[in-house]
Amino acid sequence: MLGYTRNCRKAFHTLHRYYSNRNILKLKERGMFQDIFPEAAANTVTDLMNSSPKTVYGGFDPTADSLHVGNLLVLVNLLHWQRGGHKAIALVGGATAKIGDPSGKNTEREEMATNIIDCNIEGLYSNIKQIFENHEKYIWKDKDKLKSVKIVNNDEWYSQIKAVDLIGGIGRHLRMGTLLSRTSVQSRLQSPTGMSYTEFSYQLFQAYDWLHLYRAHNCIFQVGGNDQMGNIMSGHELISRVCDKPVYGLTVPLITSEMGNKFGKTAGNAVWLSPEKTSPFTFYQFWMRQPDSEVEKLLKLFTFDPMGAISDLMRRHREEPELRIPQRRLAEQVTLLVHGEKGLKIAQRASDALYEGSVEAIGQMKSNEMIHLFSGATVIEMLPEAGQTILDIAMKAGCFATKSDAIRIITAGGFYINQQRTNNPNEVFNFNIHRLSNNISLIRVGKKNYYIIKWS
Numbered sequence: 001m002l003g004y005t006r007n008c009r010k011a012f013h014t015l016h017r018y019y020s021n022r023n024i025l026k027l028k029e030r031g032m033f034q035d036i037f038p039e040a041a042a043n044t045v046t047d048l049m050n051s052s053p054k055t056v057y058g059g060f061d062p063t064a065d066s067l068h069v070g071n072l073l074v075l076v077n078l079l080h081w082q083r084g085g086h087k088a089i090a091l092v093g094g095a096t097a098k099i100g101d102p103s104g105k106n107t108e109r110e111e112m113a114t115n116i117i118d119c120n121i122e123g124l125y126s127n128i129k130q131i132f133e134n135h136e137k138y139i140w141k142d143k144d145k146l147k148s149v150k151i152v153n154n155d156e157w158y159s160q161i162k163a164v165d166l167i168g169g170i171g172r173h174l175r176m177g178t179l180l181s182r183t184s185v186q187s188r189l190q191s192p193t194g195m196s197y198t199e200f201s202y203q204l205f206q207a208y209d210w211l212h213l214y215r216a217h218n219c220i221f222q223v224g225g226n227d228q229m230g231n232i233m234s235g236h237e238l239i240s241r242v243c244d245k246p247v248y249g250l251t252v253p254l255i256t257s258e259m260g261n262k263f264g265k266t267a268g269n270a271v272w273l274s275p276e277k278t279s280p281f282t283f284y285q286f287w288m289r290q291p292d293s294e295v296e297k298l299l300k301l302f303t304f305d306p307m308g309a310i311s312d313l314m315r316r317h318r319e320e321p322e323l324r325i326p327q328r329r330l331a332e333q334v335t336l337l338v339h340g341e342k343g344l345k346i347a348q349r350a351s352d353a354l355y356e357g358s359v360e361a362i363g364q365m366k367s368n369e370m371i372h373l374f375s376g377a378t379v380i381e382m383l384p385e386a387g388q389t390i391l392d393i394a395m396k397a398g399c400f401a402t403k404s405d406a407i408r409i410i411t412a413g414g415f416y417i418n419q420q421r422t423n424n425p426n427e428v429f430n431f432n433i434h435r436l437s438n439n440i441s442l443i444r445v446g447k448k449n450y451y452i453i454k455w456s
């Protein structure tokens with residue numbers, strides 16, 4: 001009896017949790033959805049989502065070797081579906097990258113070499129895999145196991161289908177009038193450079209992707225940024241004509257910079273998800289620097305914190321704005337999602353070392369992390385010799401041109417060891433204090449001239 005009750009409670013708990021999350025449209029209250037297509041479908045979609053697990057996909061063209069924070073919103077959206085018990089597919093457009101999506105572009109994309117696309121595909125697979133893993137490990141934690149994300153490359157099916165079958169079989173279901181009416185086509189047709197047939201055909205490919213995923217995985221939902229609505233509508237049209245089945249498109253709002261530019265590759269303002277392109281520290285700082293006017297919106301979009309918890313953070317922020325509590329939470333949660341616990345630790349340590357002057361944080365940094373953080377720092381290897389003064393060390397490290405400069409600047413308070421001001425040039429350098437546990441001493445002259453001394 002007890003076992004039965006416990007099982008029932010577990011089943012109810014599971015059902016209840018899934019039930020409350022399964023209706024992804026609820027995320028509208030977080031600002032996560034901008035549009036739904038067909039427009040009148042909201043009630044049907046809610047019923048469909050509540051009735052049983054569904055399949056959704058979102059696509060990314062490998063036009064760079066990493067995704068960026070704009071793309072991240074689409075991934076977070078897919079994660080919400082996964083949390084609701086649905087099946088998420090992330091599509092990497094190995095084939096569509098060769099065509100080039102004209103949506104939101106003023107000019108045609110340069111043709112990309114196959115070896116570069118292949119390299120980019122690897123980068124995107126790694127980003128997607130990492131984010132889904134980090135989410136399950138650090139954010140979803142030990143709740144029920146999630147349905148694993150499926151990552152596909154649309155080259156898989158385009159390498160199998162003949163051009164005549166695509167144009168002759170699929171192309172005839174898409175009507176010219178509708179294809180031509182899309183904003184992505186109209187704006188380009190009216191531009192001085194016009195539009196090539198290749199770019200015009202992009203809609204056919206994205207539409208066929210959806211048809212393929214519908215047939216192979218019963219995928220009835222597609223999500224994308226708001227600039228994807230035209231392509232999504234073409235897919236809807238194709239599936240309605242070929243299969244006579246209803247499918248639904250959802251778009252997320254476009255994330256823009258303070259200047260109102262869409263964050264992305266084209267605008268050249270991308271904040272990348274690969275640590276080699278944007279370090280975890282720079283990534284963390286990007287979120288830390290978000291203005292008060294943006295932070296609540298971003299917490300709702302990019303974290304999984306409940307709405308009540310976000311309101312609470314905002315209330316605390318109004319009481320003590322200088323602590324930047326919501327910015328800190330945002331930076332912590334998004335860095336955890338993208339770079340995992342290790343990346344977050346590195347980022348927080350670097351922030352403490354740079355902005356809080358924390359000796360402990362500096363001591364925990366590895367020498368390569370330090371060199372990266374204090375980029376431009378001069379790195380010097382030195383032999384520890386007893387009895388050397390701070391002035392001796394400063395001169396050996398090449399911090400000053402002359403001894404009199406050194407004495408003047410150190411005495412005036414412009415010299416720091418491990419971010420602590422040291423204004424006596426004749427003080428003996430104390431290896432027990434000034435040499436950190438990582439066998440390094442960090443010297444700063446003025447505001448930002450750094451010297452890293454590595455003790456041999």
Ligand SMILES: Nc1ncnc2c1ncn2[C@@H]1O[C@H](COP(=O)(O)OP(=O)(O)OP(=O)(O)O)[C@@H](O)[C@H]1O
Nearest residue numbers: 060061070071224225253254255262263264265266
């Ligand atoms: N700033 C953004 N905000 C929200 N979604 C975005 C943003 N940038 C891209 N996306 C979405 O991410 C998905 C994949 O975009 P993709 O990588 O193919 O192009 P992109 O990053 O927009 O490229 P580009 O910057 O060259 O236009 C699409 O659904 C797109 O709408």
Ligand SMILES: N[C@@H](Cc1ccc(O)cc1)C(=O)O
Nearest residue numbers: 059060061093096101206209
């Ligand atoms: N067209 C999308 C990427 C994409 C590619 C293929 C798809 O099936 C779906 C989406 C973009 O450029 O942003």
